[in-house]
Amino acid sequence: MLALRAARLFDGEHAALLEQPVVLVEQGRIVAAAAGLEPPADAEVVELGDATLMPGLVDAHIHLTFDASRDAVGRFDRVDDAELLTGAREAAARALRAGVTTVRDLGDRNYVTLALRDEPGLPRILSAGPPITSVKGHCWFLGGEALGVDGVRQAVRERAERGVDVVKVMATGGELTAGTHPHLAQFGMAAMRAAVDEAHRAGLPITAHAHGAPGIFNAAAAGFDSVEHCSFTTETGASADDAVIQALLANGVTVSATLGHLPGLELPPRIAALIPQLSAVFHRIREAGVPVVCSSDAGIGPAKPHDCLPYGVGEMVTLLGYAPADALRSMTSRAADLCRVGDRVGRIRAGYEADLLAVAGNPLVDTAAMHDVVGVWRGGVRVR
Ligand SMILES: [Zn+2]
Numbered sequence: 001m002l003a004l005r006a007a008r009l010f011d012g013e014h015a016a017l018l019e020q021p022v023v024l025v026e027q028g029r030i031v032a033a034a035a036g037l038e039p040p041a042d043a044e045v046v047e048l049g050d051a052t053l054m055p056g057l058v059d060a061h062i063h064l065t066f067d068a069s070r071d072a073v074g075r076f077d078r079v080d081d082a083e084l085l086t087g088a089r090e091a092a093a094r095a096l097r098a099g100v101t102t103v104r105d106l107g108d109r110n111y112v113t114l115a116l117r118d119e120p121g122l123p124r125i126l127s128a129g130p131p132i133t134s135v136k137g138h139c140w141f142l143g144g145e146a147l148g149v150d151g152v153r154q155a156v157r158e159r160a161e162r163g164v165d166v167v168k169v170m171a172t173g174g175e176l177t178a179g180t181h182p183h184l185a186q187f188g189m190a191a192m193r194a195a196v197d198e199a200h201r202a203g204l205p206i207t208a209h210a211h212g213a214p215g216i217f218n219a220a221a222a223g224f225d226s227v228e229h230c231s232f233t234t235e236t237g238a239s240a241d242d243a244v245i246q247a248l249l250a251n252g253v254t255v256s257a258t259l260g261h262l263p264g265l266e267l268p269p270r271i272a273a274l275i276p277q278l279s280a281v282f283h284r285i286r287e288a289g290v291p292v293v294c295s296s297d298a299g300i301g302p303a304k305p306h307d308c309l310p311y312g313v314g315e316m317v318t319l320l321g322y323a324p325a326d327a328l329r330s331m332t333s334r335a336a337d338l339c340r341v342g343d344r345v346g347r348i349r350a351g352y353e354a355d356l357l358a359v360a361g362n363p364l365v366d367t368a369a370m371h372d373v374v375g376v377w378r379g380g381v382r383v384r
Helices: 080-097 111-117 147-163 190-201 213-222 242-250 268-290 311-318 323-331 334-336 367-371
Strands: 002-005 021-026 030-033 044-047 050-053 056-060 099-106 124-127 166-169 204-209 225-227 252-260 292-295 356-360 373-378
Touching: 002 204, 030 311, 050 080, 050 111, 050 213, 056 252, 056 292, 056 334, 080 099, 099 373, 111 124, 111 242, 111 292, 111 323, 147 190, 190 204, 190 213, 204 213, 204 356, 204 367, 213 225, 213 242, 213 323, 268 292, 292 311, 311 323
Parallel strands: 002 044, 056 099, 099 124, 166 204, 204 225, 225 252, 252 292
Antiparallel strands: 002 021, 021 030, 050 356, 356 373
């Protein structure tokens, strides 16, 4: 048995931290977590000192096959699937070292990330395979183009047969893909409804990439479980649409806000100008009470290495106005629930997987503590 002792513990849900906790782990699972527990005499006791234990982080939106370079998209023309797989393995390992013990890949090529799901030494990996997109639509180069209602229906069936964990649909254009428009919808309502119908029939969650209000609305009305980005991009900036926010709320849609940027990089002026507008959008989403998960979209560029998720805590607090505990919840219990693994990970609770992160100090007092990692455990095995 393993016994972890720390100064405090965030259980994935409650803002009140547990003081002087002991977490007992056996055969990869949490046996007990409480203050002042006496470990059995034969337990291996690990003293973590002035550290905060928390559940391993869950990144609900990552791209393991993108290499986080300036040419992350162009690279797909030059590398074969074997090289994509090698890079994806390294990317997953990098996320794990930062304490991200579960990742959900929302777009690879040729389903390569599915092969990583059973490899030891990596985070738990959930995969969407190639995102479903319109002909020459956002990220078409990943191979997920689908034409019309029947094409979309068939594409979801193919993914279910390949054994994906989630279905991803590009509901609007995106920044990465020339010739597409983030503010415009790529699919009509009939195709969006068909996608939801097929995914839910197969027992799979379905999420939509959507920037502009028309695509966000379509996803909410069609019954998608979540919307990625949800930036309310317009032709010239970003501006919240309250009717669409109410549609998200009414349909129980979770927003996956892709945050977590490596600091210190100079932003293109157009993006820098957009930040106050995006901040205003997300204040409105928060105030309306729409559930928000903090994910990363890691891999798509230099500000997005595969271990950038922890930067999202500080961004949620300073830019979006969340309480620190809510920010942490959004990448632990709430993210795990969205990914439908909330019965196993995302909380420190007896019976749950011993996927754990310890950081120095108290991240509820100073969010920078998230970057001072003391230890990471995946299934009870210490990986850092
Ligand atoms: Zn993405």
